[in-house]
Amino acid sequence: MKLMAFSAALCAGLLLAGCANEPVVAAGPTMPPPTSVAEADQRLAAVTRERAAIEARFVERERVCYQKFFVTRCLDDAKERHRTALAAQHAIEVDAERFKRQVRVDERDRALAEADARYRADEARLAAQPPAPPRAVTEAPPPRxxxxxxxxxxxxAKIKQEQQKEAADAARRAANVRAYEERKKESDERQRRVRERLEEKRAKEAKAKGEKADALRQAPQQQPAPNGQ
Incomplete structure (x- = not known):
């Protein structure tokens, strides 16, 4: 029993020694600020790659910790290494981004200063020139x-033209209607006169026939002569 207890204690001590001897990723010395935008971009790209590597190492350390006797202590140590490594990369990233922002601010200020200097130079040049003679006043063209x-x-104008065309078409249609009505009226009048003449003719013929019939009825009938006389 004593031998078994000693063996277990020895194994635990070895495991602890193994965890303790693994190097801890420290924040490291502060890097000097970048001296160019290209260098800042290179550092940002390196931060991206290193973060991926840190995550991969953290996953591997967690896998190893679950195989050890003191799992909790090993996981805490892995998390601390993970946090410290990420903090170091974050510091590098902050410095690079700060440098790039400062470069943009400096370029903007320099552009503004150059524009202001050109403006002042133009003002001074115009002030040193003699005044130009007054130009003859010309009538400005009418505004387009x-x-x-x-x-x-x-x-x-198109709507007005269409309205005028519609009015002309309406007047033409009205004239056509009036002409048609006049022609129809004249035709009806001719037909009426023809009917009247036919009726008068028929009346005269009927009257003549009546008179002839009356004459025939009123004429005395001739008696035949007796025989032998």
Missing amino acids: PSPVTERVAQHE
Whole structure:
């Protein structure tokens, strides 16, 4: 029993020694700030690659810790290494981004200063020149209508033209209707006169026939002469 207890204690001590002897990733010395945008971009790219490697190492350490006797202590140590490594990369990233922002600010300030210097130089040059003689006043050309106003005028002119065409068509249709009504009226009048003449003719013929019939009825009948006389 004593031998078994001693063996277990020895194994635990060896495991602890193994965990303790694994190097701890420290934050490391502070890196000097980058001296160019290209160097800052290179550091940012390296931070991206190193973060991926840190995550991979953390996953591997967790897998190893679950095979050890003191799992909790090993996991805590792995998490601390993971946090410390990420903090170091974050510091590098912050410095690189700060440098790039400062470069952009400096470039903006330099551009503004150059623009202001050009403006002041132009003002000084114009002030040193003699005044130009006054130009003859010419009548300004009439302002051209805006494209929108011109399109509206064209649209209104088109509508007015269509309205005039519709009015002319309506007047022509009305004239055609009146002419048709006049022709129909004349035709009806001619037919009425023809009917009247036919009726008068028929009445005269009927009257003549009646008179002839009356004459025939009123004429005395001739008696035949007796024989032998």
